[in-house]
Amino acid sequence: MSDQRSAIVEGSIPRTLVSLALPLVVQNVVRVAQQVIDTLWIGRLSETAVAAVGLTIPVLGLLFALLVTPFVGTQILVSQRVGADDDAGARRMVVHGVALALVLGTLLGAVTAVGAPRIVRLVGAGPDVAPLAAVYLGTVALGLPLAGASDALEAGFVGQGDSRTSLWINVTTVAVNLVLDPILIFGAGPIPPLGVYGAALATVAGYGGGLCLALAFALGPRMRLTTRHLSFRADDARELLAVGAPITGRQMASQSVRVALVGVVAAAGGAAGLAAYTVGARVASVAVLPSQGLAQAAQSMVGQNVGAEQPDRARRTTRVGVALAAGLLAALGAVQWVAPGAVARLFVPDLSGDGFAFTVQYLTVLVYGYPAIGAVDLLLAGFNGAGRTQTSFVADLLKYWGVRLPVAALALPPTAAVSIFGVTLAPGLDLGMPVVFWAVTGSNVVAAIGVGAYYAHEVRGGLFAPEDADGDAEAAPATD
Known part of the structure; x- marks a missing residue:
């Protein structure tokens, strides 16, 4: 192996x-x-x-x-x-x-x-x-x-x-x-x-x-x-559950809000808004493929270097991964920003009217958050490789439920309320579909800033350092 x-x-x-x-x-x-x-x-x-x-x-x-x-x-x-x-x-x-x-x-x-x-x-x-x-x-x-x-x-x-x-x-x-x-x-x-x-x-x-x-x-x-x-071995089974379960929680947090946003978009933007949101989601899912691949690779590299008690290489792997992912997604975003209409027609050739106008606007707004998506993916890969998968769960919980959904709900008309999973979103301020678009991008940027700050703090505290005899991480000098 x-x-x-x-x-x-x-x-x-x-x-x-x-x-x-x-x-x-x-x-x-x-x-x-x-x-x-x-x-x-x-x-x-x-x-x-x-x-x-x-x-x-x-x-x-x-x-x-x-x-x-x-x-x-x-x-x-x-x-x-x-x-x-x-x-x-x-x-x-x-x-x-x-x-x-x-x-x-x-x-x-x-x-x-x-x-x-x-x-x-x-x-x-x-x-x-x-x-x-x-x-x-x-x-x-x-x-x-x-x-x-x-x-x-x-x-x-x-x-x-x-x-x-x-x-x-x-x-x-x-x-x-x-x-x-x-x-x-x-x-x-x-x-x-x-x-x-x-x-x-x-x-x-x-x-x-x-x-x-x-x-x-x-x-x-x-x-x-x-x-x-x-x-x-019971210890192996417990460790497997302890490390893997928070990622399931992370997936549940993100999936549930994505479903909720469909209800918000339907109420705020109708069929045209739904078309734009659907196309934007499909385009973004393709654009982030390089970031996802780098994150999976970095997760394994960080994990092996943590196991080999090489915290400096684990830190440098995360840092290099962040730079590569953010740079790649910024480059893809630049293409999307220059020609959002062409990108939209590539995915849905027959799109027209308000649906096309909303889609072009959404694709343009999405671009500003692409580098942040790459940075977050790789920063969380660093935490995951160190076995700190709870950080990924908390980060996505705050990103989706703490920022994205509440801000997007402001797009709802004052007379409307959307019930999602038994939770009723209060009537909004009728700010329209642009608020939903900026809620997505804004939550990505906020997540990058928050996770980046927390990562810097934890690295100073010995995130990747081997544990001492008492089970505490030995603080190591941060080089990034």
């Missing part, structure tokens, strides 16, 4: 960080491409089929947020053990991560499959959409144990510094899905056309294909898992 260790704890930080991040960025691009192609195939069935699958997206996003615990916990703890030259402990942690993913995935999948008809009605499915949405959600939910176990193994590879294997696992998952999509949706030879049910089966088969390849790599020379690593 230590093939990459020497480069991570001794080699050039920028070169190693970029080499680890590139496969992860490509992996994220592959996932986005899969979603687009998947939608194209389903779109050939009917608009109702597209609506049914689209309705399940936030539900599946919530389910996968709950599966983040074993994924992130495995990556961080494996990286720290590899850095400390504890390869046996790293392999054992991978086994614990897979076991937790299987248990969580099975429970979530079973509950969701049984309750799928009721769940889709709760999220607003009409009588024409609900049956198809329930079939799709219930079928995909049964594949959650496969997806969770595959992700945990993938996290083990990324933790040890092998991001290329992670890429191949994801490419296999996507390839199996895309090959089976047209066959199972429309039928071929003895296989009858299965429609939306076939699309769901193709997705589950993709999870299974990815897991098979991940197991083959894990049992082979890339990880060398054996039966002696199957022992259960």
